[in-house]
Amino acid sequence: MGGQKFGILLCADDSEYVKKLYGGYYGVFVRMLKEEGESWDLFRVSRGDFPADDQIADYDGFVISGSCSDAYADDLWICNLLILLDKLRAMNKKLLGICFGHQILGRAIGGKVGRARGGWDIGITQVQLYPSKIFTSLNMPTSLSILKFHRDEVLTLPPEAEVLAWSERTGVEMFRYGDHIMGIQGHPEYTKAILLNLIHRLSKCQFIEESIGEEGKTRMEKSEPDMDIWWKMCTSFLKGRL
Numbered sequence: 001m002g003g004q005k006f007g008i009l010l011c012a013d014d015s016e017y018v019k020k021l022y023g024g025y026y027g028v029f030v031r032m033l034k035e036e037g038e039s040w041d042l043f044r045v046s047r048g049d050f051p052a053d054d055q056i057a058d059y060d061g062f063v064i065s066g067s068c069s070d071a072y073a074d075d076l077w078i079c080n081l082l083i084l085l086d087k088l089r090a091m092n093k094k095l096l097g098i099c100f101g102h103q104i105l106g107r108a109i110g111g112k113v114g115r116a117r118g119g120w121d122i123g124i125t126q127v128q129l130y131p132s133k134i135f136t137s138l139n140m141p142t143s144l145s146i147l148k149f150h151r152d153e154v155l156t157l158p159p160e161a162e163v164l165a166w167s168e169r170t171g172v173e174m175f176r177y178g179d180h181i182m183g184i185q186g187h188p189e190y191t192k193a194i195l196l197n198l199i200h201r202l203s204k205c206q207f208i209e210e211s212i213g214e215e216g217k218t219r220m221e222k223s224e225p226d227m228d229i230w231w232k233m234c235t236s237f238l239k240g241r242l
Contacts, residue, residue, distance in 0.1 A: 098187060145224065
Protein backbone atom coordinates (compact mmCIF):
# COMPACT_ATOMS: atom_id res chain seq x y z
CA MET A 1 0.00 0.00 0.00
CA GLY A 2 1.60 3.25 -1.07
CA GLY A 3 1.20 6.60 0.61
CA GLN A 4 1.33 5.38 4.20
CA LYS A 5 3.31 7.27 6.82
CA PHE A 6 5.33 5.75 9.65
CA GLY A 7 7.58 6.94 12.43
CA ILE A 8 10.57 5.34 14.15
CA LEU A 9 10.80 6.06 17.88
CA LEU A 10 14.54 5.64 18.37
CA CYS A 11 15.45 4.74 21.95
CA ALA A 12 19.24 4.49 21.51
CA ASP A 13 22.07 6.57 20.09
CA ASP A 14 23.52 5.49 16.74
CA SER A 15 26.82 3.63 16.82
CA GLU A 16 29.60 4.75 14.49
CA TYR A 17 29.31 1.39 12.74
CA VAL A 18 25.63 1.73 11.80
CA LYS A 19 26.13 5.41 10.94
CA LYS A 20 28.84 4.45 8.46
CA LEU A 21 27.00 1.52 6.88
CA TYR A 22 23.31 2.53 7.08
CA GLY A 23 23.19 6.20 8.07
CA GLY A 24 22.17 5.16 11.62
CA TYR A 25 19.54 2.80 13.05
CA TYR A 26 16.90 4.72 11.08
CA GLY A 27 18.53 3.32 7.93
CA VAL A 28 18.61 -0.19 9.40
CA PHE A 29 14.85 -0.12 10.10
CA VAL A 30 13.94 1.53 6.79
CA ARG A 31 15.93 -1.18 4.97
CA MET A 32 13.74 -3.79 6.65
CA LEU A 33 10.35 -2.11 6.50
CA LYS A 34 10.00 0.61 3.87
CA GLU A 35 8.00 -0.05 0.73
CA GLU A 36 7.49 2.11 -2.33
CA GLY A 37 5.43 5.28 -1.84
CA GLU A 38 5.75 5.36 1.97
CA SER A 39 7.28 8.09 4.09
CA TRP A 40 9.28 7.35 7.24
CA ASP A 41 10.24 9.87 9.92
CA LEU A 42 12.71 9.62 12.79
CA PHE A 43 12.11 10.73 16.39
CA ARG A 44 15.04 10.40 18.79
CA VAL A 45 12.85 9.88 21.84
CA SER A 46 15.73 8.97 24.18
CA ARG A 47 17.01 12.50 23.54
CA GLY A 48 13.59 14.05 24.16
CA ASP A 49 12.56 14.36 20.48
CA PHE A 50 8.89 13.30 20.37
CA PRO A 51 6.18 13.77 17.72
CA ALA A 52 3.81 16.59 18.66
CA ASP A 53 0.23 15.72 19.64
CA ASP A 54 -1.10 17.39 16.50
CA GLN A 55 1.26 15.27 14.33
CA ILE A 56 0.50 11.75 15.50
CA ALA A 57 -2.89 11.44 13.79
CA ASP A 58 -1.06 11.68 10.42
CA TYR A 59 0.83 8.44 11.03
CA ASP A 60 -0.32 4.92 10.24
CA GLY A 61 2.07 3.36 12.71
CA PHE A 62 5.28 3.55 14.72
CA VAL A 63 8.24 1.28 15.40
CA ILE A 64 9.89 1.40 18.84
CA SER A 65 13.57 0.44 18.75
CA GLY A 66 15.97 -1.31 21.10
CA SER A 67 17.91 0.54 23.81
CA CYS A 68 20.61 0.10 26.45
CA SER A 69 18.11 1.54 28.96
CA ASP A 70 15.79 -0.56 31.13
CA ALA A 71 12.12 -0.58 30.07
CA TYR A 72 11.08 -0.70 33.74
CA ALA A 73 13.04 2.47 34.62
CA ASP A 74 11.35 5.82 35.24
CA ASP A 75 13.68 8.17 33.34
CA LEU A 76 11.80 11.22 32.08
CA TRP A 77 11.98 10.17 28.43
CA ILE A 78 10.71 6.67 29.28
CA CYS A 79 7.75 8.15 31.19
CA ASN A 80 7.04 10.46 28.23
CA LEU A 81 7.27 7.48 25.87
CA LEU A 82 4.69 5.60 27.94
CA ILE A 83 2.37 8.63 27.73
CA LEU A 84 2.80 8.71 23.93
CA LEU A 85 2.20 4.96 23.63
CA ASP A 86 -1.04 5.34 25.62
CA LYS A 87 -2.22 8.02 23.16
CA LEU A 88 -1.25 5.92 20.14
CA ARG A 89 -2.95 2.86 21.60
CA ALA A 90 -6.17 4.83 22.12
CA MET A 91 -5.98 5.89 18.45
CA ASN A 92 -5.47 2.28 17.29
CA LYS A 93 -2.18 3.13 15.58
CA LYS A 94 -0.03 0.17 14.57
CA LEU A 95 2.81 -0.26 17.08
CA LEU A 96 5.73 -2.61 16.52
CA GLY A 97 8.22 -2.93 19.38
CA ILE A 98 11.69 -4.47 19.01
CA CYS A 99 13.70 -5.62 22.07
CA PHE A 100 13.39 -2.62 24.47
CA GLY A 101 10.43 -1.58 22.29
CA HIS A 102 8.81 -4.99 22.90
CA GLN A 103 9.35 -4.60 26.64
CA ILE A 104 8.06 -1.01 26.87
CA LEU A 105 4.93 -2.03 24.92
CA GLY A 106 4.45 -4.88 27.41
CA ARG A 107 4.69 -2.35 30.24
CA ALA A 108 2.37 0.11 28.45
CA ILE A 109 -0.45 -2.45 28.23
CA GLY A 110 -0.16 -3.40 31.90
CA GLY A 111 2.44 -6.16 31.87
CA LYS A 112 5.52 -6.50 34.05
CA VAL A 113 9.10 -6.15 32.80
CA GLY A 114 12.30 -7.01 34.67
CA ARG A 115 15.69 -8.66 34.55
CA ALA A 116 15.60 -11.87 32.55
CA ARG A 117 15.49 -14.98 34.71
CA GLY A 118 18.00 -16.67 32.41
CA GLY A 119 20.46 -13.75 32.33
CA TRP A 120 21.94 -12.33 29.14
CA ASP A 121 20.68 -13.80 25.84
CA ILE A 122 23.15 -12.93 23.10
CA GLY A 123 23.64 -14.55 19.70
CA ILE A 124 21.12 -16.57 17.69
CA THR A 125 18.09 -18.05 19.42
CA GLN A 126 15.60 -20.57 18.07
CA VAL A 127 12.13 -19.20 18.80
CA GLN A 128 9.10 -21.52 18.94
CA LEU A 129 5.84 -20.15 17.52
CA TYR A 130 2.47 -20.88 19.09
CA PRO A 131 -0.38 -21.59 16.65
CA SER A 132 -2.04 -18.22 15.93
CA LYS A 133 -4.29 -16.76 13.25
CA ILE A 134 -1.70 -13.99 12.79
CA PHE A 135 0.65 -16.57 11.21
CA THR A 136 -1.90 -18.36 9.04
CA SER A 137 -1.70 -16.08 6.00
CA LEU A 138 2.11 -16.13 6.05
CA ASN A 139 2.55 -19.93 5.95
CA MET A 140 4.86 -19.69 8.94
CA PRO A 141 7.09 -22.56 10.10
CA THR A 142 6.79 -23.69 13.74
CA SER A 143 10.14 -22.16 14.74
CA LEU A 144 12.38 -19.30 13.58
CA SER A 145 15.95 -18.18 14.30
CA ILE A 146 16.53 -14.59 15.39
CA LEU A 147 19.47 -12.46 16.56
CA LYS A 148 19.30 -11.55 20.26
CA PHE A 149 20.96 -9.09 22.63
CA HIS A 150 19.07 -8.55 25.89
CA ARG A 151 19.16 -9.13 29.65
CA ASP A 152 15.60 -7.94 30.42
CA GLU A 153 12.33 -9.57 29.45
CA VAL A 154 8.55 -9.29 29.61
CA LEU A 155 7.72 -11.29 32.74
CA THR A 156 3.91 -11.10 32.65
CA LEU A 157 1.23 -9.76 30.31
CA PRO A 158 -2.45 -8.93 30.85
CA PRO A 159 -4.86 -11.75 29.86
CA GLU A 160 -6.02 -9.86 26.73
CA ALA A 161 -2.50 -10.14 25.24
CA GLU A 162 -1.65 -13.19 23.13
CA VAL A 163 1.83 -14.69 23.54
CA LEU A 164 2.95 -15.65 20.04
CA ALA A 165 6.36 -17.21 20.67
CA TRP A 166 8.69 -18.54 23.36
CA SER A 167 12.21 -19.95 23.67
CA GLU A 168 14.19 -21.99 26.19
CA ARG A 169 15.41 -18.80 27.89
CA THR A 170 12.48 -16.44 27.39
CA GLY A 171 8.78 -17.10 28.00
CA VAL A 172 7.53 -14.12 25.97
CA GLU A 173 9.57 -13.89 22.77
CA MET A 174 6.72 -12.23 20.93
CA PHE A 175 3.22 -11.02 21.73
CA ARG A 176 0.22 -9.33 20.20
CA TYR A 177 -2.37 -7.08 21.80
CA GLY A 178 -5.48 -6.53 19.69
CA ASP A 179 -4.77 -6.08 16.00
CA HIS A 180 -2.53 -3.05 16.37
CA ILE A 181 0.26 -3.87 18.89
CA MET A 182 3.04 -6.42 18.41
CA GLY A 183 6.29 -6.93 20.29
CA ILE A 184 9.36 -8.99 19.30
CA GLN A 185 12.12 -9.59 21.85
CA GLY A 186 14.81 -10.38 19.26
CA HIS A 187 16.29 -8.14 16.58
CA PRO A 188 14.85 -8.93 13.13
CA GLU A 189 16.47 -5.72 11.81
CA TYR A 190 20.03 -6.73 12.75
CA THR A 191 22.61 -8.48 10.62
CA LYS A 192 25.26 -10.70 12.18
CA ALA A 193 27.81 -7.94 11.51
CA ILE A 194 25.75 -5.37 13.44
CA LEU A 195 25.47 -7.74 16.41
CA LEU A 196 29.18 -8.63 16.32
CA ASN A 197 30.05 -4.93 16.37
CA LEU A 198 27.66 -4.40 19.31
CA ILE A 199 29.25 -7.28 21.25
CA HIS A 200 32.73 -5.88 20.56
CA ARG A 201 31.81 -2.34 21.68
CA LEU A 202 29.94 -3.37 24.83
CA SER A 203 32.62 -5.89 25.86
CA LYS A 204 35.28 -3.23 25.41
CA CYS A 205 33.47 -0.76 27.69
CA GLN A 206 32.67 -3.63 30.11
CA PHE A 207 28.89 -3.26 29.77
CA ILE A 208 28.93 -7.02 29.25
CA GLU A 209 31.54 -9.51 30.49
CA GLU A 210 33.96 -10.68 27.82
CA SER A 211 33.00 -14.34 28.43
CA ILE A 212 29.32 -13.55 27.75
CA GLY A 213 30.27 -11.79 24.52
CA GLU A 214 32.41 -14.75 23.43
CA GLU A 215 29.55 -17.16 24.15
CA GLY A 216 27.27 -14.97 22.00
CA LYS A 217 29.75 -15.05 19.11
CA THR A 218 29.95 -18.85 19.34
CA ARG A 219 26.15 -19.14 19.25
CA MET A 220 26.12 -16.99 16.10
CA GLU A 221 28.45 -19.34 14.24
CA LYS A 222 26.03 -22.27 14.41
CA SER A 223 23.12 -20.97 12.31
CA GLU A 224 21.66 -18.08 10.32
CA PRO A 225 18.75 -15.82 11.35
CA ASP A 226 15.53 -16.20 9.33
CA MET A 227 15.69 -12.54 8.30
CA ASP A 228 13.42 -12.74 5.23
CA ILE A 229 10.56 -14.32 7.20
CA TRP A 230 10.87 -11.82 10.07
CA TRP A 231 10.95 -8.91 7.63
CA LYS A 232 7.85 -10.19 5.84
CA MET A 233 6.02 -10.63 9.14
CA CYS A 234 6.95 -7.15 10.41
CA THR A 235 5.99 -5.37 7.20
CA SER A 236 2.74 -7.34 6.90
CA PHE A 237 1.79 -6.46 10.48
CA LEU A 238 2.58 -2.75 10.14
CA LYS A 239 0.80 -2.38 6.79
CA GLY A 240 -2.36 -4.17 7.99
CA ARG A 241 -1.92 -7.28 5.86
CA LEU A 242 -2.16 -9.76 8.73
